[in-house]
Amino acid sequence: MADPSGDDPAVDEGLxxxxxxxxxxxxxxxxxxxxxxxxFHLTLRVCGDATLAxxxxxxxxxxxxxxxxxxxxxxxxxxxxxxxxxxxxxxxNRGRRRWRRRTRIAGEAREQDSASDIIQDLIERERQExxxxxxxxxxxxxxxxxxxxxxxxYFENMRLREIAPILDASQDALKMRLSRARQKLKDLLEDFDxx
Amino acid sequence: xxxxxxxxxxxxxxxxxxxxxxxxxxxxPVEAVPSGIELRVLRKVKQRRFAERAVGTGVAAALxxxxxxxxxxxxxxxxxxxxxxxRGVQHRPSGGEPVGFGVNxxxxxxxxxxxxxxxxxxxxRNQLALLESLKSLVEE
Numbered sequence: 001m002a003d004p005s006g007d008d009p010a011v012d013e014g015l016x017x018x019x020x021x022x023x024x025x026x027x028x029x030x031x032x033x034x035x036x037x038x039x040f041h042l043t044l045r046v047c048g049d050a051t052l053a054x055x056x057x058x059x060x061x062x063x064x065x066x067x068x069x070x071x072x073x074x075x076x077x078x079x080x081x082x083x084x085x086x087x088x089x090x091x092x093n094r095g096r097r098r099w100r101r102r103t104r105i106a107g108e109a110r111e112q113d114s115a116s117d118i119i120q121d122l123i124e125r126e127r128q129e130x131x132x133x134x135x136x137x138x139x140x141x142x143x144x145x146x147x148x149x150x151x152x153x154y155f156e157n158m159r160l161r162e163i164a165p166i167l168d169a170s171q172d173a174l175k176m177r178l179s180r181a182r183q184k185l186k187d188l189l190e191d192f193d194x195x
Numbered sequence: 196x197x198x199x200x201x202x203x204x205x206x207x208x209x210x211x212x213x214x215x216x217x218x219x220x221x222x223x224p225v226e227a228v229p230s231g232i233e234l235r236v237l238r239k240v241k242q243r244r245f246a247e248r249a250v251g252t253g254v255a256a257a258l259x260x261x262x263x264x265x266x267x268x269x270x271x272x273x274x275x276x277x278x279x280x281x282r283g284v285q286h287r288p289s290g291g292e293p294v295g296f297g298v299n300x301x302x303x304x305x306x307x308x309x310x311x312x313x314x315x316x317x318x319x320r321n322q323l324a325l326l327e328s329l330k331s332l333v334e335e
Contacts, residue, residue: 025240032233040228054229061236066243131222154213154220182216189219 013077020068032061035081038156042082043089045151046144048136056089063088075165083166086148093144138188146181153178257329264325 011030019027039060044053063084071080139147149167152158160171160178167174 025237028240029233029237032236036232037228040232041226044226050226050229054232057232058235058239061232062239065236065240128222131219135220150220154217182213185216189216 013081014073017064017068017071017077017080020065021071028061028065031064031081036061039081039085041155042085042148042151045139045155046086046089046148047093048140052092053089056085056092059092060085060088076162079162079165082152083168086145086166090144090148134189138185141184141188142181146177149174149177150181150185254329254332257332261325261329 013031013034016027016031016034020031036057040053040057043056043060044050047053047056060081064081067084071077139150142150145167149163152163152166153160160174164171164174169177
């Protein structure tokens with residue numbers, strides 16, 4: 001069955017970028033639908049503010065539209081797109097000292113069949129909130145660039161060689177940064193883990 | 196990109212802590228993506244296209260006008276127009292420089308000897324100023 005969003009998975013990002021270069025707005029729409037979730041989560045992780053992350057996501061797609069001619073085929077389209085998003089959110093985030101997070105939880109409330117389900121749900125929610133707080137506290141101590149690194153490495157399961165061109169850093173440098181970030185995260189998440 | 200599974204962490208960084216951190220972070224809730232991102236981007240694109248077209252149309256119209264003026268001034272087949280421009284349009288309020296788009300006889304004199312090729316040197320000072328401003332507009 002055809003995808004109702006009109007997004008054909010067979011159309012790769014490279015082809016979409018080439019179409020965007022020629023001014024194809026429909027290709028831009030497809031790219032937005034395909035990447036908006038990823039870019040929003042990435043930018044949110046870096047800045048911790050949903051409003052700013054939304055702004056950064058919109059600005060990133062606009063820059064992709066304007067600068068599509070600068071994309072070279074040898075650079076992976078995905079890396080190029082993420083790189084624009086990271087730079088955009090870092091620019092917008094510059095000057096903000098405090099990292100804060102405004103979370104909008106996705107999903108709908110489940111219907112509970114029984115009282116035990118309700119209690120179970122409350123316990124789970126409470127645990128989720130504490131986990132969110134713990135993750136927030138842990139991420140807050142990292143630099144913005146390192147939050148981007150942690151997000152791509154841990155949340156998107158990307159490899160360092162894929163992250164390197166996005167963050168403009170060598171794999172060795174990223175390894176060092178990741179090691180430091182890991183240590184901080186480990187210490188801060190330990191309390192939660194032990195509960 | 197996302198083809199790496201949790202059980203296959205980066206070999207050089209795959210420390211035992213990784214799995215624990217991964218697991219902990221993976222359980223934190225996923226934020227909802229705000230609706231309307233696509234709409235906002237497309238609106239910005241539309242505005243930019245509109246602005247580009249407006250500037251393009253303006254520049255094209257100005258260039259056409261400039262070419263028209265240049266052609267008028269240099270065309271040897273229209274002495275009556277040249278005459279009109281000196282007699283009708285030219286205005287000398289105090290015997291000084293010509294005002295508006297009028298040209299004086301001194302401006303027209305070299306045309307008799309030169310072919311109808313556009314040359315800025317032959318155009319009156321006011322026209323030259325107009326062309327200069329158009330040139331800077333196009334460069335912008």
